[in-house]
Amino acid sequence: MHTKPIGILNVAGYFDALLSFLDSSVKSRFISQAHRDMLIVSNVAAELLDQICEYQPVLTEKWIEHNLNS
Numbered sequence: 001m002h003t004k005p006i007g008i009l010n011v012a013g014y015f016d017a018l019l020s021f022l023d024s025s026v027k028s029r030f031i032s033q034a035h036r037d038m039l040i041v042s043n044v045a046a047e048l049l050d051q052i053c054e055y056q057p058v059l060t061e062k063w064i065e066h067n068l069n070s
Helices: 016-027 044-054
Strands: 006-009 039-042
Touching: 006 044, 016 039, 039 044
Parallel strands: 006 039
Antiparallel strands: none
């Protein structure tokens, strides 16, 4: 839908479980690595804002193609 980054301020590891779930979703091919990479994570607000400002969008396919024969 968009190529904008999403910033997660992960203070004291609050979002560790969510990030682990998303990484597992990539391994299970529910989401693409390119979409997961749109999430910018830091535990320092200033660093997160810098990373968001430096983000370069990557165009990617909307869906992961599944080979039904594998």
